[in-house]
Amino acid sequence: MGKFLFFCFLFSTLAAVEDALPSWREGDIKSAIVNFVKETTDKNSPHFVPEESRIACFDQDGTLWVEQPVYTQVFFILETIQNMAKTRPEWSEKEPFKTILSGDKKAMARLDQKDIETVINAVHEGVTVEEFRNKVQEWLQIAVHPRFKKPFTKLVYQPMLELIQLFKNHHFQVYIVSGGGQEFMRAYCEAVYGIPPNRIIGTAGKVQYKDQEDRPALYMLPELLFVNDFAGKPEGINLVIGIKPAAAFGNSDGDQQMLEWTQSGKGKRLELLVHHDDSEREYAYDSQSKVGTFSEKLMSEAKKKGWLVVSMKNDWKKIFPD
Amino acid sequence: MGKFLFFCFLFSTLAAVEDALPSWREGDIKSAIVNFVKETTDKNSPHFVPEESRIACFDQDGTLWVEQPVYTQVFFILETIQNMAKTRPEWSEKEPFKTILSGDKKAMARLDQKDIETVINAVHEGVTVEEFRNKVQEWLQIAVHPRFKKPFTKLVYQPMLELIQLFKNHHFQVYIVSGGGQEFMRAYCEAVYGIPPNRIIGTAGKVQYKDQEDRPALYMLPELLFVNDFAGKPEGINLVIGIKPAAAFGNSDGDQQMLEWTQSGKGKRLELLVHHDDSEREYAYDSQSKVGTFSEKLMSEAKKKGWLVVSMKNDWKKIFPD
Numbered sequence: 001m002g003k004f005l006f007f008c009f010l011f012s013t014l015a016a017v018e019d020a021l022p023s024w025r026e027g028d029i030k031s032a033i034v035n036f037v038k039e040t041t042d043k044n045s046p047h048f049v050p051e052e053s054r055i056a057c058f059d060q061d062g063t064l065w066v067e068q069p070v071y072t073q074v075f076f077i078l079e080t081i082q083n084m085a086k087t088r089p090e091w092s093e094k095e096p097f098k099t100i101l102s103g104d105k106k107a108m109a110r111l112d113q114k115d116i117e118t119v120i121n122a123v124h125e126g127v128t129v130e131e132f133r134n135k136v137q138e139w140l141q142i143a144v145h146p147r148f149k150k151p152f153t154k155l156v157y158q159p160m161l162e163l164i165q166l167f168k169n170h171h172f173q174v175y176i177v178s179g180g181g182q183e184f185m186r187a188y189c190e191a192v193y194g195i196p197p198n199r200i201i202g203t204a205g206k207v208q209y210k211d212q213e214d215r216p217a218l219y220m221l222p223e224l225l226f227v228n229d230f231a232g233k234p235e236g237i238n239l240v241i242g243i244k245p246a247a248a249f250g251n252s253d254g255d256q257q258m259l260e261w262t263q264s265g266k267g268k269r270l271e272l273l274v275h276h277d278d279s280e281r282e283y284a285y286d287s288q289s290k291v292g293t294f295s296e297k298l299m300s301e302a303k304k305k306g307w308l309v310v311s312m313k314n315d316w317k318k319i320f321p322d
Numbered sequence: 323m324g325k326f327l328f329f330c331f332l333f334s335t336l337a338a339v340e341d342a343l344p345s346w347r348e349g350d351i352k353s354a355i356v357n358f359v360k361e362t363t364d365k366n367s368p369h370f371v372p373e374e375s376r377i378a379c380f381d382q383d384g385t386l387w388v389e390q391p392v393y394t395q396v397f398f399i400l401e402t403i404q405n406m407a408k409t410r411p412e413w414s415e416k417e418p419f420k421t422i423l424s425g426d427k428k429a430m431a432r433l434d435q436k437d438i439e440t441v442i443n444a445v446h447e448g449v450t451v452e453e454f455r456n457k458v459q460e461w462l463q464i465a466v467h468p469r470f471k472k473p474f475t476k477l478v479y480q481p482m483l484e485l486i487q488l489f490k491n492h493h494f495q496v497y498i499v500s501g502g503g504q505e506f507m508r509a510y511c512e513a514v515y516g517i518p519p520n521r522i523i524g525t526a527g528k529v530q531y532k533d534q535e536d537r538p539a540l541y542m543l544p545e546l547l548f549v550n551d552f553a554g555k556p557e558g559i560n561l562v563i564g565i566k567p568a569a570a571f572g573n574s575d576g577d578q579q580m581l582e583w584t585q586s587g588k589g590k591r592l593e594l595l596v597h598h599d600d601s602e603r604e605y606a607y608d609s610q611s612k613v614g615t616f617s618e619k620l621m622s623e624a625k626k627k628g629w630l631v632v633s634m635k636n637d638w639k640k641i642f643p644d
Binding site for chain 1: 564
């Protein structure tokens with residue numbers, strides 16, 4: 001190898017080593033992310049953020065993994081109801097279970113808020129937190145996404161996994177802040193994203209502590225404590241974290257307030273939205289999408305406020321891990 | 323200096339360097355704490371606990387700082403009401419404010435739950451989280467404990483500060499888990515104990531996010547989200563942390579469930595209760611103590627379950643920092 005070639009090789013190797021975001025195409029978005037991390041973690045930078053304030057919040061559904069055609073948690077609830085029905089023959093004649101068990105999607109879409117709560121409560125009620133997480137883990141072992149024919153936990157976005165790792169490597173405390181169920185997420189987020197239970201903020205149900213015969217347990221109650229979506233996200237962030245994030249990542253209208261809240265902090269902040277515009281490799285959402293709505297209003301707010309909007313089609317070399 | 327004297331000096335220096343708990347008298351309690359930390363953080367120990375599971379939860383009032391004659395937060399609320407009354411002349415004729423402003427302690431003791439809520443709500447309502455923390459910080463600058471004539475933030479227990487530091491040095495994630503108000507504690511716990519806002523679990527009020535003219539803020543509502551005391555402690559720990567603590571520290575009946583919950587985890591755990599038996603240097607609680615009740619039932623549970631019970635009088639060389 002000539003000296004010139006050797007140096008080419010050396011530099012390309014170095015570049016590869018240094019590229020923490022190999023699945024991201026070069027461009028303004030990638031540069032903005034990399035610069036943010038550099039500037040907030042370099043002690044000599046005017047934008048330096050001390051470690052205790054390095055909080056990065058990621059929405060989950062549609063930001064870290066696939067949320068179409070419906071949230072993974074909905075599949076879990078529907079399939080769990082199907083399983084539970086085997087020992088509950090009375091459900092075949094009792095609404096809303098009858099509709100759920102019919103599999104008739106149009107009829108299911110007509111269920112109202114109260115019906116849906118009845119179904120969700122049936123899955124949670126009387127179960128301990130520990131049992132519930134085990135149930136979710138068992139289900140994830142066998143459940144398969146209807147389009148991709150893969151386990152849901154494999155349908156995570158490789159570029160976002162790299163982003164999480166980049167932030168962790170720079171001593172950010174990485175949180176998930178999702179409208180999804182907190183205990184549902186805790187069942188797999190450590191294994192899938194390396195994010196432990198104390199970094200998972202989600203919609204939370206009430207639980208009740210009971211110590212029966214010296215075997216203390218937390219029982220899930222059929223009642224919500226708080227809904228961690230839209231304005232509920234900054235409220236949930238305050239409850240669990242107590243300071244404004246330095247960076248926030250979302251993909252839909254439900255993330256707007258979290259990004260506003262993040263941006264309102266002093267000093268340099270990063271706000272990013274993933275835009276689903278890739279029907280070939282994943283999904284292209286449109287104004288009809290009931291899951292993960294990305295409204296015109298959100299897009300105009302993003303532009304006005306300088307939030308990064310990631311085109312999955314153009315900015316991501318790949319969508320899923322190999 | 324002779325060789326023998328030199329070695330004496332050397333060894334005593336080494337011992338001092340190695341003694342992370344200089345304010346604790348030698349004995350079973352101190353040994354048990356030191357051994358717990360050693361065994362759970364030594365990779366070659368059968369009791370090794372990986373860093374992500376090293377969670378230590380400390381009650382605050384009566385465990386980390388003085389809680390007599392009443393909780394510091396009660397002083398804050400009463401004095402804030404006195405201050406607010408200056409611009410609210412109508413309060414002088416309106417109950418329960420009239421009673422509070424009278425300073426008549428016997429009459430105040432007769433206020434019922436609803437009266438107390440009215441008073442607490444008056445201090446919180448319509449205030450943003452940020453404004454509230456500032457208010458608390460300002461008050462702590464000038465407030466003085468009636469017996470010790472010192473700022474409340476100086477009335478922290480030196481042995482417990484050493485304990486927190488020992489656990490932090492061994493990469494435990496140290497949380498405060500208190501029945502006190504979460505936002506009240508967040509105002510000073512970072513400065514006083516080095517424990518940041520995302521490690522503070524307390525009784526929490528609801529907040530409401532509003533973005534008025536691009537100035538987002540969280541407004542405190544006159545409604546409780548959850549009470550973090552007794553059974554509420556394991557429930558609050560689950561909400562914020564999501565796994566069982568490896569170690570828990572308390573001082574009263576309100577901590578019993580947190581200690582039970584901690585002990586029910588697999589592997590080596592540590593449970594400790596501070597017993598207030600030192601009327602000279604601090605307080606000796608008795609069965610009449612309304613604040614920080616340490617019942618016979620708790621003492622017998624502690625004995626039965628092998629929880630450490632610290633005698634402030636005998637186990638602590640000093641109570642407060644110099």
